[in-house]
Amino acid sequence: MTAKEYPLAPAIRMAEIEPFHVMEMMAQAAQLEQQGRPIIHMEVGEPDFDTAEPIVKAGITALQNGHTHYTQATGRIELKQAISDWYQQQHQTTVPTERIQITVGASGALQMTFWALLDPGDEVLLADPGYPCNQNFVRLAGGIPVSLPTEAESGWRVTPELITAALTNKTRALLLASPNNPTGTVMSRAEMTAIATLCADHGIALIVDEIYSGLTYGVPDFSAVELTENPSAGRFVINSFSKYFGMTGWRLGWMVCPESFVRPLEKLAQNLFIAPPTAAQFAGEAAFKPQTISILEQRREAFQERRDLLLSALRGLGFHILATPDGAFYLFADITGFGVSSGELCKRLLNQAGVAITPGIDFSHRLANDYVRFAYTTDLEQIERAIAKIAPALKSLD
């Protein structure tokens, strides 16, 4: 071998890891903004609200008090206790702090879960459409992502039938997001119970992504921690401070894991992360205080108003959204009526209407061309302005 081998090629696996296509959209939007064009952002999966004041204050106080050192690898016991109390209060369920681990965002929790769980070649069932990184997490851990093709007609629901049809002797886990990104679908207690039973019967792990929990509109906000009737030995519940609690930039999440995974996950946390960010952990404790929750509940109501406005306006413009999404802050819209591809429509709306949205390819290869995602992470006034600008841009497609 000689120096001519440079530049080194990246690992083969890198060809399988897809970027977020929404990032390209954001880069193009930023370019237009630099040219002086105002852009309405409906592509970003991040609440427009700054972190609530009591949380920020707790973070500042922590820094002022010199809390700048490492914590335990799985996080501070005080924060675990606050989460356990929250489960008790919101879900009438006792979750021992030993089974709660604080993570570097829900991303850290997802990553560690797949590492701890998957042997090479193990299959993981994932709803399609779904959060794009999940497939990559599975691949990085040596697993094989298997899509469960959900349909608009059935409200994008993952059913026992879909799961059963996809089961093989290599199936190791099912990952279920409720509320779902990008569809906003929220699972009921009955649905989750049936699926948990199915997973237990087949000895596969059930990983429930509750990253958008708390952001539900008019339906019960069920958590899988409430499922005490099935063996909990194979259940992982993953949550985040980013969405309902509005702490995206703090990089803080948590998970509830089976007892047999407490130690393996702790070892991974020590090795991969050392510890979650310290000031964020102190701030996170304040997220559960009544005065914070009252702010967050106002924001939830604002999201609901936005959903109502945007859903009705988009339907009026010819976007097909069959079932009303009950959670998260996204609308996943069928655009086949417009006669252009998803990528093309996103480009037109950005360039002609100054509205940035996300093409379907980020969430489903199957539906890539036929769907787009709108995030209602911008206020009512902006949403109205967006609608007013989208309408003529769509007309030009005729």
Add this chain to the structure above:
Amino acid sequence: MTAKEYPLAPAIRMAEIEPFHVMEMMAQAAQLEQQGRPIIHMEVGEPDFDTAEPIVKAGITALQNGHTHYTQATGRIELKQAISDWYQQQHQTTVPTERIQITVGASGALQMTFWALLDPGDEVLLADPGYPCNQNFVRLAGGIPVSLPTEAESGWRVTPELITAALTNKTRALLLASPNNPTGTVMSRAEMTAIATLCADHGIALIVDEIYSGLTYGVPDFSAVELTENPSAGRFVINSFSKYFGMTGWRLGWMVCPESFVRPLEKLAQNLFIAPPTAAQFAGEAAFKPQTISILEQRREAFQERRDLLLSALRGLGFHILATPDGAFYLFADITGFGVSSGELCKRLLNQAGVAITPGIDFSHRLANDYVRFAYTTDLEQIERAIAKIAPALKSLD
């Protein structure tokens, strides 16, 4: 399959992932402290100093200004520019911001580097003794860690001869830490140049861990970014805000990568982390300001005084430390003169002397029984007190 398959067993790889044994020591120390025993902590790889005031202030200001949202996946351009300026000023080297990525600690950088670089079965050469997580990072990415057995007699130096002897047609990378944890060994420009040339000649990547850079005592603080004479296409330089900059709890690091890895690493950052913590990034900018550096340089001088005191005292007590360690904040000491194993000695010093140190097993299986690591992350007064307590505890071994 039935429910009897519960509890699910963790993935097979988890048996290979070792915990930090120092954590056990910390847990035992905490137990003694709860019983009212004062413990002197010399086991922790974390400066005792709180984060310097100007950095904390910048973090607080960022929070007050609402900087609580996601940043770009590879970090803020302003922080990249500050790092590039720092390289220019300290190392007279131009590093383009495009090749700098901000990461979730150096841990995030190490993780992403191995993901992006290793195909299954690729071998990575690692100095033994060395930082224990590195082997686990390599394993998680499907690679095989290969130890380079360095010796106290040669100042724990990694030499071209050691590397050449370990090369196979599966060798993909060499990871070199300077200053090294636990030995404190600092590589010279000449040594690093020779090794970089060797790596380039053999077409293998050179990953330089400079996590302790800035913490050198009386020797030049060379950085591998200065190596412009060899092809840089295969070189990764990893650094951290944790040690010299004293920002452990903020979880912030960075890397300089080859041009061909900018995009693959960005994809990994998007998927694995979304973004590094935001307030930490704003705080990190203040780390390079003259008033901060003047504080950090005072701390560096304090570390040097501690090293001098501890080194001479430990040698006086019968610990063998051949070469004087020139960097980091550790002393790796041969304890074979005491006639007990490393684990046993650590237990005795904790229980009899109230001094917590780290057993050798965290850094080397080969030397596990014969070495311990002292961290001088505690002040002179505490170090003197520790020495006074260790002396009689050692006597009791006779």
